[in-house]
Amino acid sequence: MLSRNTNATALRRLMTEYKQLTANGSPDDMFTAGPISESDFFTWEALISGPKDTPFEGGVFAAKLTFPSDYPLSPFKMRFDPPLFHPNVYADGNVCISILHAPGDDPTMYESASERWSPVQSVEKVLLSVISMLAEPNLESGANIDCCKLYRDNREEYNRIVKASIREQLEL
Amino acid sequence: MVDLPRNIQDTDPEDFANELLRKVDNSLKCPICKAYFDAAMYSDCGHTFCAVCLRESLSVKQECPICRKPAKELSMKKNIMLEDTLILWQQARDTLLTLERLEAAKASKKRKRSASIQSIESDSNEAGPSSRPASTTVKKMKKRAESTQKTGDSTMTECPMCQNLVVEAIINQHIDGGCNPENDKKITRDSQRAKDQWSSVFGKSAKRKATPVKGETEPGTLEKLPRGSYDILKDKDLRRMLKEEGLPTDGETEAMKSRHKQWVIFWNSNVDRKFPKSRETVKEELKKWEREMASSRRKRPQVNAVEHLKHHKTDFDKLVQNVRSRKPKSSAAAPSPNEVAEPVAPPDVMSIDD
Numbered sequence A: 001m002l003s004r005n006t007n008a009t010a011l012r013r014l015m016t017e018y019k020q021l022t023a024n025g026s027p028d029d030m031f032t033a034g035p036i037s038e039s040d041f042f043t044w045e046a047l048i049s050g051p052k053d054t055p056f057e058g059g060v061f062a063a064k065l066t067f068p069s070d071y072p073l074s075p076f077k078m079r080f081d082p083p084l085f086h087p088n089v090y091a092d093g094n095v096c097i098s099i100l101h102a103p104g105d106d107p108t109m110y111e112s113a114s115e116r117w118s119p120v121q122s123v124e125k126v127l128l129s130v131i132s133m134l135a136e137p138n139l140e141s142g143a144n145i146d147c148c149k150l151y152r153d154n155r156e157e158y159n160r161i162v163k164a165s166i167r168e169q170l171e172l
Numbered sequence B: 001m002v003d004l005p006r007n008i009q010d011t012d013p014e015d016f017a018n019e020l021l022r023k024v025d026n027s028l029k030c031p032i033c034k035a036y037f038d039a040a041m042y043s044d045c046g047h048t049f050c051a052v053c054l055r056e057s058l059s060v061k062q063e064c065p066i067c068r069k070p071a072k073e074l075s076m077k078k079n080i081m082l083e084d085t086l087i088l089w090q091q092a093r094d095t096l097l098t099l100e101r102l103e104a105a106k107a108s109k110k111r112k113r114s115a116s117i118q119s120i121e122s123d124s125n126e127a128g129p130s131s132r133p134a135s136t137t138v139k140k141m142k143k144r145a146e147s148t149q150k151t152g153d154s155t156m157t158e159c160p161m162c163q164n165l166v167v168e169a170i171i172n173q174h175i176d177g178g179c180n181p182e183n184d185k186k187i188t189r190d191s192q193r194a195k196d197q198w199s200s201v202f203g204k205s206a207k208r209k210a211t212p213v214k215g216e217t218e219p220g221t222l223e224k225l226p227r228g229s230y231d232i233l234k235d236k237d238l239r240r241m242l243k244e245e246g247l248p249t250d251g252e253t254e255a256m257k258s259r260h261k262q263w264v265i266f267w268n269s270n271v272d273r274k275f276p277k278s279r280e281t282v283k284e285e286l287k288k289w290e291r292e293m294a295s296s297r298r299k300r301p302q303v304n305a306v307e308h309l310k311h312h313k314t315d316f317d318k319l320v321q322n323v324r325s326r327k328p329k330s331s332a333a334a335p336s337p338n339e340v341a342e343p344v345a346p347p348d349v350m351s352i353d354d
C-alpha cells in the first residue's frame, strides 16, 4: 500500500499519465511504460522498441524511470537496465537528454532552454524524445565519450556493436 | 487496485465514453497537475494553470510551462470566466455521465432486441429463407400493432407477442423483457428518472453556489504576501517572519526558508481563490506538504525483481513479438552525424519510421 505521506499532486499526475498511456497506447506501439509495482507509483519501467532503419531496430530496451516527490515540477530520471551502448547513455545506463534536464541547470551548456524539462512535459513526450535520440545521437552532449568517437569516426563499427548487442539480448 | 488517497478519488472520477465530452472535461483540467483548475490563472501568454501550479513553476523558471514565453508572478491574472464555467460544468457532469450510461444501456437493449426478433423470425419460417433483415420484421410488427389506443398521456399499442396493451414508448423493452408486466414498471421508472436528470441540468435545481461554505473565507478580505529575499536573510529574520505568519520556527535554515517560501506560494494562491480557505486550512496544507517532502527523502524500498518481471511479462512478450514481426530492411540507413538530436513532438517522431 502507498504511504500516507506520498505527495498527492505527484501521485495524481502519475496516475493520470499511466491511465492515458494504458488507454491510448503509444504511437506505433513504440513503447510501453508503467509502475513496476502497485506499492510504489514513483518507480516505473519503460520498454522501448528500437526505431526502424537504425541499428537499434529489432531490439527491445528496458529502462527504469524514477520520479521525484515534486514531480512534475522536477523531471524524472531514466536509466537503461541493462545499460545501452549509445553516445548519450552513461556507462551506468543513465540517459543524458536535454528534455530531462531541469530548466535551471545546464551541465553541457549546449542546450537551448526550449528543449528542457517543464512541468507540462510527460513520460510520453520524454520517451518519444529518447526514441528520436536513439536514431540521432546528440554528440554535443555526449555521455559515453568512446561511443561518441566511434559514432563519429567509424560508423560501421558502431552499427556492428549495437546490432551484436541486440542479437545477444534476443537470444538470451 | 492501488489504494488511493481520497482527494485523488474525488478529482479523478470516471471518464466519459464520448470523445468530445472527454475533451471538454480535460480542457477544464490544469496541464500541470491534471486536476480541475484550482483558482485558474494565466500570465501574459494566456495559458492557464492553477494558481499554485503556476506559482511553483515560476519559482523554478520564469517562463510559461507550455510556450516558454517569459512570465512573472506579478503578471499573473485570474481567469474568472473559466472558473465560473468550471463550477457549472462540475454540476452538469454527473448528470451527463448518468445520461450517457442510460443511452448506452438503451442501445445495447436495441441490439439484443433485433437479434431476438431475427431468431423468432427464423423459427416461424423454418422452411423459408433463414434470416430476413430485421428492418422488414420491424415494419411487419408495426403493421400488426396498428390498433393503438390512448390511455391518459401515453399511447397504447397491442404487443405482437402477448397481444396485451402496452405503452408504445416502451414496447421494445417490453418484448426484450419477455412480456413481463413487472419489467414494464421498472422501464417506466428508469425513463422517468432520465427526464428528471435533464431537468436538473436546465431547470432551477441547478442553482449555483453563491455563498462560501464551511472552511472558506469571504473573498476580498485577504492580502497577499511579498516574497522574501531569502538569500540575504539571517536565521533570526526567518524566525521572525515565520512567527509573524504563525508558523513553526524549528529546523535548519534551509527548512525554514523552504517553509516560508511554500507558505507564500500557498497563501497567495489561496487569496486568488474565488472562495479562499481559512488560514488554518492553508496551514494544514503546508504541514502536509512539509511532511510529504520529508517522507519522500527517505529511501524507497528496493523493488523485487521477480515481481517486476511478472508484472511486465505480457507487455514485454507482446512488444518483443511485435518488434520481431517487423521485417528489418536490407540496409539500415545510419543517421547523418551533422543532424543533432532534438526532442520532438509526436508527429515529428513518426517521421523516423518513414
Ligand SMILES: [Zn+2]
Pocket (backbone or CB within 6 Å): B030, B031, B032, B033, B034, B035, B037, B038, B049, B050, B053
Ligand atoms: Zn494545477
Ligand SMILES: [Zn+2]
Pocket (backbone or CB within 6 Å): B045, B046, B047, B064, B065, B066, B067, B068, B069
Ligand atoms: Zn504560454
Ligand SMILES: [Zn+2]
Pocket (backbone or CB within 6 Å): B159, B160, B161, B162, B163, B164, B166, B174, B175, B178, B179
Ligand atoms: Zn408482450
